[in-house]
Amino acid sequence: MGFKLLSLTSLSLSPFPLFTPPFLLSTIPSSLSKSTPGAVTSLTTTRCVNNEKEEVLLPGMPKEYYDDEWQAKQRERTKELRQRQREEDEEEERKIEEYREVGMRLKGYPEEDVRNARKLVSSFIRAEEEIEQKxxxxxxxxxxxxLVLMVIWNRLDLARRDNEKDAIRSLDLLYRRVETEILKREATPAMRLLNDLLIMYDGFDYEExxxxxxxRMIDTFPREDPYSILVPPGFESFDIDKLEGPLSPPPEHDDTLLRVDFVREVDELLQEVRVEQSEVENEAGFDPESVANRLKQQERQQSIRxxxxxxxxxxGLKW
Incomplete structure (x- = not known):
């Protein structure tokens, strides 16, 4: 069993002896009867461990400091803190690398075009209610x-990495709207008309x-009847008696959409969509992902109908 050995050494600088006879107390001034401020006291504590080794105990330290079990826990805690700090540093390095990768996506484009695209996207974000017009x-x-889509996607990617929910929602809607407008401009007249017709449905009155x-179809497609076949558009005011020189048809407009072209392109689109639908299997289950996929499938089926x-x-259109 270990035991503690305390040694107390006091060194007094007082000019008087430690023991003063009673008859001399009356002759000592009261100012000198107390301890001199310059007195130095030293305290040394030692601990014997298993009667073999003496360890100097530092004054002012808590008793847990000399507990081996407590010190082991502290070392383990320090190790965990260092591991956590190392993981945080690695996570920060990973994010920096990801941000650098996001920034490098636009390196292949001219700087002037990138600058203009960023200004345009910023104007969309600040437009608020006027964003459709912009x-x-x-x-x-x-x-x-x-390039504009790429700039929006970069901002959306950064917002997702930073978990900014409001920014994610706004940028996602902006990306889809701009993408739809680009596809609309690049689409054929038949697909643009189909898109406009689908947008006209408000979800309530199907017959209306x-x-x-x-x-809208009657106003868009050229009239198809025996008279229009014999007298094509542009020849309504033609007078054979006043004809001079060769007969040349009027210039055709590139945006003229024939009903037969609309029917052909829409039919091809439906065939492609039906093939894709046959390959998709309905997911069973009630987890959020399965429910979301089923809702998307239902919405897709409604659009197909x-x-x-x-x-x-x-x-069956008739004029």
């Missing part, structure tokens, strides 16, 4: 390009929507 104006000017679509209705309407 996007349409940019599309008409022809400045909605793949079909009536509006029929009116609307396109089929528009195709039937165009096939």
């Amino acid at each position: 996007i349409e104006e940019a599309a008409e000017k022809g400045i909605l390009t793949e 929507w079909l009536k509006k679509c029929k009116k 609307q396109v089929e209705a528009l195709l039937d309407l165009a096939i």
Whole structure:
């Protein structure tokens, strides 16, 4: 068993002896009867461990400091803290590398184009309620390009890494809207008309929507009847008696959409979509991902039925 050995050494600098006879107390001034301020006291504590080794105990330290079990726990805690700090440093390095990778995506584009694209995206973000008008104006000017989409995607990627939910939602909607506008500008007249007809549906009155679509088709497609075949558009005021020189047809407009072209392209689109739908299997289960996939499938099926209705309407269209 270990035991403690305490040694106390006091060194007094007082000019008087440690023991003063009682008869001399009355002759000592009261100011000198107390300890002299210059007195030095030293305290040394030692501990014997298993009667073999003496360890000097530092004054002022808590008793847990000399507990081996407590020290082992402290060393383990220090190791965990260092491991956590190392993991945090590695995570920070990984994020820096990811941010650097995001920034390098635009290195292949001219700096002036990148600068203009960033300004355009910033104007979209600040537009608020006027964002639709801003996007349409940019599309008409022809400045909605793949680079603009890349700038929006970079911002969206950074927002996802920083877990900024509001920014993620706004940038995701902006990306989809700009992408839709770009695809709309690059699409054929038939696909643009199909997109406009689908947008006209408000989700409530299906029959009223079909009536509006029929009116839009009649206004868009050139008239098809025996008279229009014999007298094509542009020759309504033609007078054979006043004809001089060769007969030349009027210049054709590139945006003229024939009903037969609309029917053909929509039918091809439906065939492609049906092939894709046959390859997709409905997911079972009630987890969030499965439910979301089923909802997407239902929405897709509804859009397909609307396109089929528009195709039937165009096939049976009568003026």
